[in-house]
Amino acid sequence: MEKAISFRVADAMPEDVGQGYIRIDNADMEKMEVIIGDILEIQGRKTTVAKVVPCFSQYKNQNIAQMESIIRENAGVGIDERVTVRKIARQPAQTLVLSPLDVTIDFSDAQDSKHLERVLNGLPMIIGDRLKVNLAGARSQYFTVIGTAPQGAVIVNAATEIKVTKTDASEDRSFRASYEDVGGLDKELQRIREMVELPLKYPEIFRQLGVEAPKGVLLYGPPGTGKTLMARAVSSETNAAFLHVNGPEIINKFYGESEARIREIFETAQRRAPAIIFIDEIDAIAPKRTEVIGDVEKRVVAQLLALMDGLKNRGQVVVIGATNVPDMVDPALRRPGRFDRELSINPPDRFGRLKILKIHTRLMTIDSSVNIEKLAQMTHGFVGADIAILCKEAGMNAVRRLLPEIDFSEELREEDLAKLTINMNDFFAAFRE
Ligand code: ADP
Numbered sequence: 001m002e003k004a005i006s007f008r009v010a011d012a013m014p015e016d017v018g019q020g021y022i023r024i025d026n027a028d029m030e031k032m033e034v035i036i037g038d039i040l041e042i043q044g045r046k047t048t049v050a051k052v053v054p055c056f057s058q059y060k061n062q063n064i065a066q067m068e069s070i071i072r073e074n075a076g077v078g079i080d081e082r083v084t085v086r087k088i089a090r091q092p093a094q095t096l097v098l099s100p101l102d103v104t105i106d107f108s109d110a111q112d113s114k115h116l117e118r119v120l121n122g123l124p125m126i127i128g129d130r131l132k133v134n135l136a137g138a139r140s141q142y143f144t145v146i147g148t149a150p151q152g153a154v155i156v157n158a159a160t161e162i163k164v165t166k167t168d169a170s171e172d173r174s175f176r177a178s179y180e181d182v183g184g185l186d187k188e189l190q191r192i193r194e195m196v197e198l199p200l201k202y203p204e205i206f207r208q209l210g211v212e213a214p215k216g217v218l219l220y221g222p223p224g225t226g227k228t229l230m231a232r233a234v235s236s237e238t239n240a241a242f243l244h245v246n247g248p249e250i251i252n253k254f255y256g257e258s259e260a261r262i263r264e265i266f267e268t269a270q271r272r273a274p275a276i277i278f279i280d281e282i283d284a285i286a287p288k289r290t291e292v293i294g295d296v297e298k299r300v301v302a303q304l305l306a307l308m309d310g311l312k313n314r315g316q317v318v319v320i321g322a323t324n325v326p327d328m329v330d331p332a333l334r335r336p337g338r339f340d341r342e343l344s345i346n347p348p349d350r351f352g353r354l355k356i357l358k359i360h361t362r363l364m365t366i367d368s369s370v371n372i373e374k375l376a377q378m379t380h381g382f383v384g385a386d387i388a389i390l391c392k393e394a395g396m397n398a399v400r401r402l403l404p405e406i407d408f409s410e411e412l413r414e415e416d417l418a419k420l421t422i423n424m425n426d427f428f429a430a431f432r433e
Contacts, residue, residue: 003032004086007065009044009077011179013056014358016068018132020123022050022085023066029054036089039124039153042067043084045076049124049153069178069237074129077199078237079179079193090124094156097147097163098131113162114414127151131414132176134363142176177232179241183359183384184352185226188343192217192230195341196318200238203316214341214385215311218282218334220326221345224385227322230345231278241267241275247284251296258296259303266307266317273316282321283328301330308338347383350376356384360391367421375427393430398422 005028012021022040029052034040040052042065050071059066064084067075075083119133131143143164148154156162182189198204199213206213219227228244230300235242243265250258269275279285286301311317321339323329333339354376361372379387402420406412 004034004084006082006084007063007071009075009079009081009083010059010064010066011072011079012068012114014180014183014355014362016066017180017362018068018119018223019049020071020125021053021066021068022071023053023055023059024085025060025063026054027061030065032085038086039088039090039155041088041153042071042075043086044072044081046074046128047126048074048129049088049126050130051124052069067255069180070130070132071341072237078197088153091150091154093125093148093150093156093160095147095149095161095163096125096145096154096156097165098143099146099165101142101144103129113164116164117158117160117162118414120160120162121158122156124153124155131382145399156200157191163347176236177229178236179233181359182226182230183355183357184348185230185345188345189230189233191343192219195343196234196276196320197238200240200276200316200318203274212337214318215308215337216321216333216339217341217343218326218329219320219322219343219345220324222324222347222383225345225347225385226347226384228278229384231276231322233319235276235278238274241269241272243275243277245277246278246429247279247281251284251300256371258300262307266311269317270311275317276319277319279319279321281323282333283323283325286330286333303334304326305332305338347381350380353379353382353387356387360388364391365421367423369424370422370425370427374424375431378431390427390430393433394422394426397426401426 005024007024007028012023016023022042028030029035032040034052036053038052039049042048042050050067050072054063055066056249065085067083072078077083116133120131123131125131125145127145127148129145131145133141154160161333177323179189195214195217203213219230221227232242234240245262245265250261263363269277285297286304311319319339321329321333326342330338335341354372357372357375357379361370375390379390382390398421406416
């Protein structure tokens with residue numbers, strides 16, 4: 001029997017995303033008699049596999065295993081939980097059968113299959129694993145590994161035959177975010193995790209101690225700073241349902257039906273608990289009642305207050321409200337038992353911008369001319385959403401620059417495609433726009 005070691009789970013560095021790594025201490029690697037690239041079986045509530053690499057110096061001697069969110073999901077663990085890890089044999093995959101989660105995607109495209117082969121090459125996997133792949137033009141797509149030959153843990157290589165088949169297990173999972181997708185808000189993320197993740201995950205502990213978990217958290221800060229993103233990340237990482245409510249829309253679109261709609265959302269949340277109800281621009285629903293406001297708003301505030309007071313759970317449904325004008329929110333909403341926790345989300349400093357830039361460029365093919373530090377300096381005053389747009393624009397600039405150079409009379413070859421990269425000038429041009 002191979003030596004097994006238990007580790008505390010930490011999240012991965014942005015640059016590790018998509019690599020299939022588990023990072024642990026060198027000393028532990030020696031104890032387990034493994035070398036870089038060996039395959040480890042990771043056991044949490046579920047079992048998965050990853051390639052072992054040494055940890056960064058700041059994690060030395062701390063008994064920590066760094067794993068990105070998809071690997072944590074596959075191991076059925078969250079951050080700070082424990083996994084047991086042991087070495088297992090590496091075997092090349094002859095065949096890999098995948099089922100897409102999103103039934104609407106079409107895999108007849110040869111380009112997509114090629115891409116899939118390229119990004120999966122070298123990754124270890126085992127039946128039941130989820131894979132996250134970014135396909136051209138689309139957002140992340142999720143696949144489940146439903147078959148491998150041989151059985152057990154396998155490593156995909158260039159010769160592996162990859163089959164994609166749709167099954168009933170496919171479901172529509174529109175948008176997942178993970179903690180690694182959020183940059184420059186480490187402290188804020190830590191706080192929101194304490195307030196929301198702990199009670200969602202361990203309701204029995206709160207019940208046992210008789211401690212009330214927060215029902216409502218108010219996030220305030222300028223638009224585009226990552227409030228929605230954080231709420232989504234918490235819901236994805238805790239496998240909680242995410243119900244998005246847009247404040248102005250509730251008030252305007254469903255004229256006369258606003259209260260019924262809010263009631264419905266709370267009912268759905270309780271049915272699908274654990275759940276997070278995210279109310280964007282909550283100031284539109286619940287403006288200060290001293291201001292002159294319409295009947296609809298008055299009734300909706302009353303309804304919202306009644307629903308929140310009626311939430312008898314201990315943390316199984318959490319309401320997160322977001323606003324950029326906290327002073328405009330009805331004080332009645334901020335009393336104990338309602339939105340009694342607040343968190344301010346500020347625009348990123350240079351260090352935060354650097355992290356956000358790394359996140360938004362990690363899936364882009366950038367060349368060595370791209371100086372991220374310099375971009376972080378130049379983007380003073382940008383919020384996360386601005387940085388996301390800057391990176392997208394830089395990508396589009398590269399496409400425009402490179403398109404004329406491509407000979408479309410011939411079929412595009414992989415090696416020619418590999419030469420296409422985004423450079424610093426593409427970012428400069430995006431910056432000037
Ligand atoms: P808010 O809810 O505060 O208005 P969002 O969370 O909707 O902002 O941000 C919009 C988009 O901008 C996000 O989907 C993400 O792509 C990007 N973004 C914003 N803040 C961050 C951040 N802190 N880290 C990484 N990306 C961010």
